[in-house]
Amino acid sequence: MHAYSVALPFFKKGKDKAPTPASNPTPVHAPEHDSRPTETLLTMNMGNGGIVVEETSAPQSPVDEAAILYASGQTDVAERMLKDMLVTGDRRAWHMLFDLYCIQRLEKEFEQLALDYAMRFETSPPVWQKMGGNGPNGKPQQAEAASLELPRLLDKQATETLRDAIAASDKKAVVQIDFSRIEMVDETGADECAGILAAARKAKRKLRVSGVDRLIALLQDLTRATHSRAAHWLLLLELYQTLGQQQSFEDVAVDYAVRFEVSPPSWSEVQAAEVVQAKAAEPADDALQLAGEITPANDAVLQQINSYAATHNEVLVDLSQVTRVDYGSVSQFISVLMQCLGSGKTIVLRGHNALVHELFRVMGIDQLAQLIPRHRD
DSSP, X not given: OOOOEEEEEEETTOTXXXXXXXXXXXXXXXXXXXXXXXXXXXXXXXXXXXXXEEEOOOOOOHHHHHHHHHHTTOHHHHHHHHHHHGGGTOHHHHHHHHHHHHHHTOHHHHHXXXXXXXXXXXXXXXXXXXXXXXXXXXXXXXOOSEEEEOOSEESHHHHHHHHHHHXXXXXXXXXXXXXXXXXXXXXXXXXXXXXXXXXXXXXXXEEXXXXXXXXXXXXXXXXXXXXXXXXXXXXXHHHHHXXXXXXXXXXXXXXXHXXXXXXXOOOOOOOOOEEEOOOOOOOSXXXXXXXXXXXXXXXXXXXXXXXXXXXXSXXXXXXXXXXXXXXXXXXXXXXXXXXXXXXXXXXXXXXXXXXXXXXXHHTTGGGTSEEEOSOOO
């Protein structure tokens, strides 16, 4: 076994003890000095089996504190802190609050935050995601009324299928359209698709789209061609309208007017479609799936990682259904990961929410494992 060292941040108040917030946590950026955890550096030499602890005075950022407060069960204080951080434009705080609302089933608050996010960053916000499988009343959420994956060629036949699917669904239901497989768009398909999306928009249908970036890139290439077709331009404009991306719409509209010497379509203020990731194919891996909360009361769940590692060279752990990792479980989590590293394993933790990701980062777990969080920006 090769000797190597890993530096991990812990906190002076005790690695298994949650930091105590200030008695009056508002304003959250000015807590009493004693209430702020001081960072300690844990250096573990795997070759010698010893642990050397060195204390530093590096202050924790508000994002760090919010992650730790949430991990220690102080959700209300963490939420207030995250709300105060929104003005800074730190997207980590936004994503943490998005995930907190999903976990708490606060859909109205999520939708308001999504509107604020879209205005602030001029890009599509995250979409509401069911965590844990049940709604606020404890009952399973309703399935989507219609979900359609368009084929490789977007032509008249494909658009007829799309039109029929929308027409057959309940008018109040969300219709999900997956564009991710499209590689070619003929002129008729572009014209028909633009018309279908425009009709759905005018009828105030709720749309959820995936793979749309791929289709937009394809249409952008087609519009740059010397003999570009107006139908491709019009579909591109309709996609921007559907997504609520007004600036992109206006830019293309100007180019369209110059190219074809006709007036472009006008922008309409309507509810933008939700953008989600395309449904992934069934994974080829056999990742270990963990779910719920990881707390001292159920720390045995972490031992599943050791059992999994015994038969896998790569320890691949899916945390997409984990809502919280308790502050008191972090040291055991790190211990389990260290055992895996000591056995020569590589570790990948994926799918975790933003609150868990920031906890992992501040506690140094990103130095032990590759982290692939749900939010990547």
